[in-house]
Amino acid sequence: MTIEIKAPTFPESVQDGSIVTWHKQAGEAVTRDELLVDIETDKVVLEVVAPADGSVAEIIKNEGDTVLSNEVIATFQEGAASAGSDVPAAAPAAEPSKADGDIIAAPAARKLAQEKNINLAQVVGTGKDGRITKEDVANFSGASSAPAAAAPAPQAAPKPAASAGNSSAASLDIPAGERVEKRVPMTRMRARIAERLLDVTANTAMLTTFNEVNMAPVMALRKQYKDKFEKVHNGTRLGFMGFFVKAAVEALRRIPEVNASIDGNDIVYHGYQDIGVAVSTDKGLVVPVLRNAEHMSLADVENGIRSYGLRARDGKLGIEEMTGGTFTITNGGVFGSLMSTPILNPPQSAILGMHKIQERPMAVNGEVKILPMMYLALSYDHRIIDGKQAVQFLVAIKDMIEDPARILLEI
Template sequence: MKAPTFPESVQDGTIANWHKAVGSAVSRDELIVDIETDKVVLEVVAPVDGVLTSISAEEGATIASNQVIGAITEGAAASAAPAAAVAEAAPVASNSDAVASPAARKMASEKGIDLNSVAGTGKDGRITKEDVASASAKPAAAPAPAAKPAAAAAPLPAGDRIEKRVPMTRLRKRIAERLLDATSSTAMLTTFNEVNMKPLMDLRKEYKDLFEKTHDGARLGFMGMFTKAACEALKRFPQVNASLDGDDIVYHGFQDIGVAVSTPNGLVVPVLRDVDDMGIASIESGIRDFGLRARDGKIGIDEMMGGTFTITNGGVFGSLLSTPILNPPQSAILGMHKIQDRPMAVNGKVEILPMMYLALSYDHRLLDGKDAVQFLVAIKDMIEDPARILLQV
């Protein structure tokens, strides 16, 4: 059983989680192991029916593309698998049953410690390297009583301060590197505006049910309208849709818009291709599909490649105002925020309107303030008067 072929942009991966132990019966296309790369978690399934007979890359190990990570004996009967597993794993059964990090397993093996006798303090009871070190420091003559304090260790003395050290995942490290690179290698500046959401909210209220019925359950949300408005604005201001490549400015004749999606493992930005050719329903369905698959870690690396512009919506988490960070080599990113009722002056009178702050961060090396401000105003005008999107005015 080999690791999948990684794209050119991915150098290596890390074994994140084995879903099967040595000796377990497996079925064809059953999930066996997760491999975490810089951009996405890849799932490796069993190529045949049989029994997992060996694992050559433990959790936490760094692997290359197409590297052998385990072996499956094809055709072994599922009923015989448990017996085979017990027979093969008998010498190390005590340690293999425990949930422990690779570093903890290595230390336990070196010190001859049974991991089943160690109380785990990590997430979901996972045994850490520090737990093994603590266990090795205890007197060897009294192993039996040591189990009782472990079972009763839940309530800690008052005043104790707890620290837990957890290594960053590859995805989180890659996100950190890209964010740091964006802030250090671009002349990033942010301009703000605010938009009256009432026209769009009234439109959504009037046509929401009909829209969903007409377009096979596609929901009419705000992201579809903002994405379409951004696409129209990008056509009017092609420099916002451009990118820098060395000393050259690359103008893209298409609008591939990335939509930032939050996942348990970190932020990913899948890309909607050729948004100019998509309708509101297609955009909404695409964004919803990205959200569902991102939550399950099923977005492919190719779906996150490229992109000429990005939209991020911190408003879903309650953010009132923020300065989004660029997604290089793109030259701009639009930040949406929470809708909040505020008193506004309308024709000399004060009205309470649902308002949203918009933020556009841009690379000042490529974009002048005038271009960035006019681009953001164009989006504001289209959202406050959605007919402009249809009429392209």
Template sequence: MTTEIKAPTFPESVQDGTIVTWHKQVGEAVSRDELLVEVETDKVVLEVVAPADGTVAEIIKGEGDVVESNEVLGKISEGAVAAPAAEPSSAPAATSSSVAAEDIKAAPAARKLAQEKGLDLASITGTGKGGLITKADVQAFDAAPAAAPSAPAPAPSAPSAKAPTPAVSAPVEVAAGERVEKRVPMTRLRARIAERLLDATQSTAMLTTFNEVNMAPVMALRSKYKDQFEKHHNGTRLGFMGFFVKAAVEALRRFPAVNASIDGKDIVYHGYQDVGVAVSTEKGLVVPVLRNAENLGLADIESGIRDFGLRARDGKLGIEEMTGGTFTITNGGVFGSLLSTPILNPPQSAILGMHKIQERPMAVNGEVKVLPMMYLALSYDHRIIDGKDAVQFLVAIKDLLEDPARILLEI
């Protein structure tokens, strides 16, 4: 019995995806729910798991192919798991190495290249997800000087005699003064990010206003209650982002235009606050959304953000979690940014930029005091938000953070 391996069901906002990696080859045994394929869309990398136990019978769509929603990627022969066991009787001398190769996690392209070059996969260190050996790992290993002795006997001189590989080996061993370039295609996620950012700068009347906030009150409150907070909320830590989300929600209530968006010639005012929180990953920036943030407490916000960060790192965020949003907060301060002008996340009309907390001398009641200060930046679409509203919105956030009791009292 043959079962089809199908691409995930993409939402309306995603047209298609690209196959990034096949984790199994034809003839390899698979277990139900085992990871088979990774499909990259404009927003996230989706995992396709085995629909049943069996053996990969056919791969219809290879790495790099563009696929549509629910398109057939390959087929599994259910119950046909005994095929690999027949190899030992036909090739006794190669039994140990071939069986070991089957157990090694390697991309199909990497296996093929290793076979062509006569390389032992067991000697190659994988840099891919979960230790997966990629094609680049094989190329780098083949180019390294130490690769020659570890190559199998049939082709001992092959690694050192290969002339076409210096383009890949250059980053490993570069002569003094050599000018090296490496060209790699953009991932779909990176290309989509570039497209959206360019669109935001060209299709909106974007402007940025700045202010600064004294973080001492929030830091004192956090320092006083962080242990009790963590204990009471089952390990959820009290960070700064929760205060900013709460302050933003209150400010959005006061200035609904900042929470609105433009749809054609209409202005859409949202009666809810879905706050996106920008998260940096190895593949690029993603913005998961805290739905109905106006109904969330500090603990709910902090645990939600932490969950987003962990799953973004592991590529586990769903497309639906990054769709929508009425306002975005981005924190460049975690990377040391002191000041920036964040770019809008269309169709949203505003984005708040947090920055590094830096001690600075400030004039307080005629005296100079050293205070932990943070610059705030609000980028907004001037077509829908007037400068007055933008400035007052940012001042409201500043006032709420400098006197956190205002957040509780909503004043």
């Protein structure tokens, strides 16, 4: 039976997408849920998988082509193998179909396993119901991968010597000493990010104000309760981001302008707090949203952030999970940033930047003490938020982090 392979349904905010990579070619045999093609939109890379066991009959949209929502991009022939085709006959040699049918693995995991020549039957899945994730394959170091790693060694040996200290030159087979340039087209996601950032600088009156916070109280609280917290909340770890999200929710209640946005000549005040948490991925920065964060417990916040982080790394975030949001928090401290000026995420009017925790000498009651300090940065749109309100917002965050009981008591 012939099946039409269509592009996913895009939300209203996404007009179209681009074919990035076809992982299977016409006539090639595939198994159910095996990755066929990657489609990149302005916000995420979407994966299209095989609807059943069979083979790709015809590729209609090639790599680089623009596709619309639900547009037919290929046709698929359902069935174990197509008559007269030599390609499907080779499929059982890679892995027995019976064993593969018992394996539950994410499409990204299957793709990575195929690239590394890893037998999925030997990988232990840590996902739900034993599902094998991309991380399981990446962390696998079984005997099945050893031959694949050893085989190319004789050919790869001369390359490091010819281009030591220049990994890009090695990948391009360029002799040592050559001035290497590589031109690649900007991805749709990166182009959209650039467009939005330029729009912010051109159409907002963005300013940044700073403060610093003593992290010792939160660190002590976390050290005292992290083990019990993780046990009670089924493995959810107690991190710093949860405290900042809860503190931001309370501060947004006190200063509603920071939670507002501009729509034409109107100011829209939001009666809810949808907090975006910036997550860095290989393809660019994405901002999944914790909706109605004002109703979430600390454990709910931490679990939501962890889930978003893992799914963002695997490219599994949905577009609807990254749209909206009334305020954003970004943490450059995980990369070692001591101070920065975060840029607004339109149409939001403010963004909070967290940074590296670093011990510094501080004057406390006339004495010098070494304290773990963090710089905070609040970038805001001066068209809607005055300097006084921005400073009050940061001070409220500082007070609640330095005295976490205020978060619980909402004072």
